[in-house]
Amino acid sequence: MRIASRTLQDDIVRQIQQLGTSQARLQAQVATGQRITRPEDDPAAAGRVLNHQSDLRRVDQFTRNADRALALSQASFSGLTNLKKLSDRAGEIATLGQGAASAEAMDAYAAEVNQLLEQMLQLGNAKLGNDHLFAGAQVDAAPFAATRDAQGRITAVAYAGDAVQTAIPLSDTASVSPFTSGATNAGVRDLMNELVALRDALSARDPAAVSAAQAGLVAGEDLLVSALAEHGAVQLRIEVNRAQQQAHGDDIVKLVTTETSVDLPDAIVRLNQAQTAYQAALQSSANIMQLSLLDYIR
16 A cells, blocks of 8 residues: 555654644643643533532632621621610619609709610611611611600600511521511610600609609510520521531532642653653654655665
8 A cells, every 4th residue: 555755744743743732731730730721621520620610609609698697697786785785774774763862863864864765776777888787678778767856855766677687598508687687676666765765754753654664674675685695596507507618618629629630640650751752753753754765665
């Protein structure tokens, strides 16, 4: 069978190119430590890596959700704690106001309760970033609105939020609401109105009315304690889910590393073999190209 010299040359060039490509790929693997740099290096493994990367992005999103939910829950917890401190002080004043206090003392107690009320209103309308904490789903507007008399004193407080608790997903199967419940928010409103009643009773020097207001304060404190316990449990749940997502993300990273990382000792051996084959191919092709018609005649 006769082989044209042109065909022989093309075959030699193609083989040298293939060896050069293989050598370059192995050099890149040794240099970067990565077995896959392009999808064509291993299409099946590249597909698995893309799926893993998609899962990793979802884990990252869930982790960010958990961070946001934890920040909101902690801010709500802090607000509830401060509300309870104000309520505790109001309860102490109510106890003192039922005793045989002078008119001046009663007026002083009333003035202090009025300041506690203003602080409580401010806490009730607190925000984290742009979101109101005690507004349900209506986070873009102040949830508590005060009615004031001619002297600027609060005479009543209304709740303008709703009872919806927005949930934040922590995983494919779990979500949590870091906001206070509608019942808690309504209880904070009622607590403020009890402070109004306590202040007015102290101003009127009416021990019976002071006692009645104190009973309302006790109910409000019980609600705050329950809300604090609930948010403590919510924070624990968020932290557990976040730890699980982080562990899942670490597992995914290991899978990606297993798919893409090169076995360096094996790659170095194969690179040396490819370099030897490439040099041998260059040498043999040079010898073949030097053959002439006289070589065939001999």
